[in-house]
Amino acid sequence: MISTTDRPADQSLPPGSLMAAEIAEQPAAWRRLLTDGAAAGLEAAAALIRERAPRMVLFAARGTSDHAALYAKYLVEIEHGLAAGLVSPSTMTAYDARPDLRDVLMIGVSQSGGSPDLVRSLDVARAGGALTVAVTNNPGSPLAAAAHVHVDVLAGPERAVAATKSYTSQLLALHLLWDRVRGGNGGMAAALPDLGDSLLARDHEVAALAGRYRFAQRMLTTGRGYSYPTAREAALKLMETAYVSAQAFSGADLMHGPLALVEPQVPVFAVVAEGIGGTAMEPVLAGLAERSADVCCVGRPDAVAGAAVGFTLPSGTPEQLSPLLEIIPFQMLARHVAVDRGGDPDAPRGLRKVTETL
Amino acid sequence: MISTTDRPADQSLPPGSLMAAEIAEQPAAWRRLLTDGAAAGLEAAAALIRERAPRMVLFAARGTSDHAALYAKYLVEIEHGLAAGLVSPSTMTAYDARPDLRDVLMIGVSQSGGSPDLVRSLDVARAGGALTVAVTNNPGSPLAAAAHVHVDVLAGPERAVAATKSYTSQLLALHLLWDRVRGGNGGMAAALPDLGDSLLARDHEVAALAGRYRFAQRMLTTGRGYSYPTAREAALKLMETAYVSAQAFSGADLMHGPLALVEPQVPVFAVVAEGIGGTAMEPVLAGLAERSADVCCVGRPDAVAGAAVGFTLPSGTPEQLSPLLEIIPFQMLARHVAVDRGGDPDAPRGLRKVTETL
Numbered sequence: 001m002i003s004t005t006d007r008p009a010d011q012s013l014p015p016g017s018l019m020a021a022e023i024a025e026q027p028a029a030w031r032r033l034l035t036d037g038a039a040a041g042l043e044a045a046a047a048l049i050r051e052r053a054p055r056m057v058l059f060a061a062r063g064t065s066d067h068a069a070l071y072a073k074y075l076v077e078i079e080h081g082l083a084a085g086l087v088s089p090s091t092m093t094a095y096d097a098r099p100d101l102r103d104v105l106m107i108g109v110s111q112s113g114g115s116p117d118l119v120r121s122l123d124v125a126r127a128g129g130a131l132t133v134a135v136t137n138n139p140g141s142p143l144a145a146a147a148h149v150h151v152d153v154l155a156g157p158e159r160a161v162a163a164t165k166s167y168t169s170q171l172l173a174l175h176l177l178w179d180r181v182r183g184g185n186g187g188m189a190a191a192l193p194d195l196g197d198s199l200l201a202r203d204h205e206v207a208a209l210a211g212r213y214r215f216a217q218r219m220l221t222t223g224r225g226y227s228y229p230t231a232r233e234a235a236l237k238l239m240e241t242a243y244v245s246a247q248a249f250s251g252a253d254l255m256h257g258p259l260a261l262v263e264p265q266v267p268v269f270a271v272v273a274e275g276i277g278g279t280a281m282e283p284v285l286a287g288l289a290e291r292s293a294d295v296c297c298v299g300r301p302d303a304v305a306g307a308a309v310g311f312t313l314p315s316g317t318p319e320q321l322s323p324l325l326e327i328i329p330f331q332m333l334a335r336h337v338a339v340d341r342g343g344d345p346d347a348p349r350g351l352r353k354v355t356e357t358l
Numbered sequence: 359m360i361s362t363t364d365r366p367a368d369q370s371l372p373p374g375s376l377m378a379a380e381i382a383e384q385p386a387a388w389r390r391l392l393t394d395g396a397a398a399g400l401e402a403a404a405a406l407i408r409e410r411a412p413r414m415v416l417f418a419a420r421g422t423s424d425h426a427a428l429y430a431k432y433l434v435e436i437e438h439g440l441a442a443g444l445v446s447p448s449t450m451t452a453y454d455a456r457p458d459l460r461d462v463l464m465i466g467v468s469q470s471g472g473s474p475d476l477v478r479s480l481d482v483a484r485a486g487g488a489l490t491v492a493v494t495n496n497p498g499s500p501l502a503a504a505a506h507v508h509v510d511v512l513a514g515p516e517r518a519v520a521a522t523k524s525y526t527s528q529l530l531a532l533h534l535l536w537d538r539v540r541g542g543n544g545g546m547a548a549a550l551p552d553l554g555d556s557l558l559a560r561d562h563e564v565a566a567l568a569g570r571y572r573f574a575q576r577m578l579t580t581g582r583g584y585s586y587p588t589a590r591e592a593a594l595k596l597m598e599t600a601y602v603s604a605q606a607f608s609g610a611d612l613m614h615g616p617l618a619l620v621e622p623q624v625p626v627f628a629v630v631a632e633g634i635g636g637t638a639m640e641p642v643l644a645g646l647a648e649r650s651a652d653v654c655c656v657g658r659p660d661a662v663a664g665a666a667v668g669f670t671l672p673s674g675t676p677e678q679l680s681p682l683l684e685i686i687p688f689q690m691l692a693r694h695v696a697v698d699r700g701g702d703p704d705a706p707r708g709l710r711k712v713t714e715t716l
Contacts, residue, residue: 014614033675055413055414055458055460055461056413056414058441058443062610062611062614063611063614063615064614064615066611073446074446074453077446077449077450077455077457078449080454081458082457082458083414083416083457083459083462084443085416085441085442085443085444085457086443086444087434087435088431088432088583088608089610090582090583090608090638091432091435091436091583092435092633094583094635094637094638095435095583095633095634096583097435097436097439099435099439099441100440100441101441102413103413162615178394204513214552217576218575218576218603224448224452225446225448225452225453228446239616239617239618239619240615240618240619243618243619243621245575245576245603245605245619245624247603247605250446250486252420252448252475253420253424255420256421257421257422257594257597258504258594258597258598258710259600259708259709260597260598260599260601260706260707260708261597261598261601261603261711262708263601266603276452277448280452287708290708291707348616349617350617350648351618355536
């Protein structure tokens with residue numbers, strides 16, 4: 001069963017006001033999480049993970065939160081050398097699978113913490129022997145109650161239907177959680193809020209860029225490694241606010257078929273951050289150039305310089321934290337394109353804030 | 359690094375001839391696998407899996423083979439109660455992760471068995487303690503050599519760039535492998551080749567349907583559970599042969615954002631098979647109807663009757679085998695739409711048969 005909870009946007013505000021405000025709140029939300037880690041439950045969750053020493057990590061999430069889970073999957077695989085996977089919740093709900101999950105950690109990620117299929121997945125995982133952690137924006141939510149331990153992303157109430165601040169706060173919470181599992185103190189992320197502020201001050205750049213995509217019906221987004229979740233989330237924002245058919249591919253998968261879609265009339269957004277993922281994008285950029293693609297590059301100055309248009313990200317950010325910054329120009333772009341087209345990204349057609357799927 | 363190996367289609371044949379021939383070969387390929395299971399390596403692989411009794415299964419694959427892997431992930435989670443995941447190959451190649459994979463089974467799936475990143479993933483997994491199985495269409499391939507044991511899908515040489523028969527042979531090989539792990543004899547699949555023949559005889563129905571999509575630039579595909587891989591593979595076929603921006607969503611994920619894309623001008627293909635996945639699609643169909651979607655339903659007669667257009671699948675097929683049949687009308691549709699538009703699905707622009715990503 002799928003039902004929805006309505007929470008209409010305030011009709012008195014100009015379209016996109018809520019989304020703009022929540023995009024702008026991100027650095028402040030990150031500062032909260034960086035200073036109130038204990039209150040957020042990060043210490044308790046990290047201690048439990050260290051104690052149980054899981055052999056494998058599964059993530060359960062939907063929509064935007066699924067992209068935060070995908071980010072954390074890369075973190076766990078690369079930084080912790082653990083096997084990791086994204087569960088298909090329907091196996092434990094509709095199909096009633098009862099897996100043996102001893103030595104497994106299951107992390108449920110959800111803004112609202114209200115999706116019944118995720119609650120059920122954590123219940124089943126716990127009954128099957130897994131350690132369960134919920135990462136939500138609502139400590140009073142059913143998902144928080146279902147897990148052994150809850151991490152609050154402390155993003156504050158999110159009212160726009162298109163999730164923005166809750167996404168980057170999920171990324172940061174997941175980074176800080178795993179950093180603490182390794183005995184870190186979160187110091188690597190200290191510079192992020194100021195860098196976020198510097199990006200927000202460049203909204204006019206994105207507004208100018210948005211005009212270029214005013215009439216685009218189709219778009220492709222691509223990235224590799226830690227930046228692949230950014231490509232996925234960017235495509236979802238563009239779909240749900242501007243109603244563009246935006247498709248995301250890992251750079252490697254793009255070469256396996258979807259490259260046939262690339263033609264100069266279909267804009268491509270490539271995320272090319274500093275680090276290994278960005279380096280691995282270089283042959284993808286060459287393949288796109290061979291097909292005369294119109295590429296907008298977000299990331300490294302040299303990659304931006306080689307593209308039709310672009311948005312340069314500040315240098316020096318560790319690759320595993322770059323996704324918090326990378327998504328911001330895409331959030332701003334989705335909002336501008338949506339508003340330019342007469343839409344209201346605070347309340348996209350056909351969508352509500354809490355989606356309940358079983 | 360990404361490079362490609364060219365294998366051009368025979369210029370003397372009409373466009374789509376190779377693809378048509380390979381679509382038509384599927385029932386014969388399935389019969390081969392059903393009768394030559396021992397020669398395919400199924401017994402040896404199943405015995406090794408039973409002996410090692412892995413606690414978790416990881417799949418490594420790209421493109422069409424990734425959809426076969428996704429199908430097997432559902433099989434393993436639902437029928438075997440094991441935790442399962444799809445690896446991001448870049449973590450073990452570009453990022454050089456060296457995970458501890460004791461008690462893990464890694465299955466690499468690839469038509470050619472030639473993708474260097476998959477070979478590397480299996481090498482790393484094996485060094486990390488995993489049992490490794492390769493499922494390919496080429497027993498002499500590097501991937502076959504890298505694994506502890508190889509399963510040959512016995513599809514015969516595949517020359518069209520768009521994979522068709524190798525996909526359903528992968529599905530069948532993965533089903534038969536896990537059936538044997540449980541002590542089965544493959545009997546459940548015995549009726550499939552004849553059912554496949556009956557679908558192939560209905561190519562004229564699909565040809566008529568293709569006219570309806572002659573000018574569609576965007577499409578959505580959706581399914582749940584075992585039919586979700588069908589939705590993914592259908593979208594890839596339409597993308598790589600007909601250059602349509604086709605996007606696949608699980609029915610549940612569709613409700614989390616992408617539903618905003620749905621409007622009467624964007625055709626939706628819904629896979630609604632008999633069984634639990636099809637039942638779980640009912641609220642999704644209701645949501646699509648609310649948005650006045652133009653739905654083409656592939657599957658149950660009642661669901662087809664409720665849609666704008668559709669293609670009825672034979673009843674009585676066990677749900678976990680239905681994906682072999684479900685994809686056939688989509689393969690035929692992609693070919694017809696591509697040819698109608700003046701393309702050549704045997705050799706789509708920008709693509710070659712073996713894609714090598716590192």
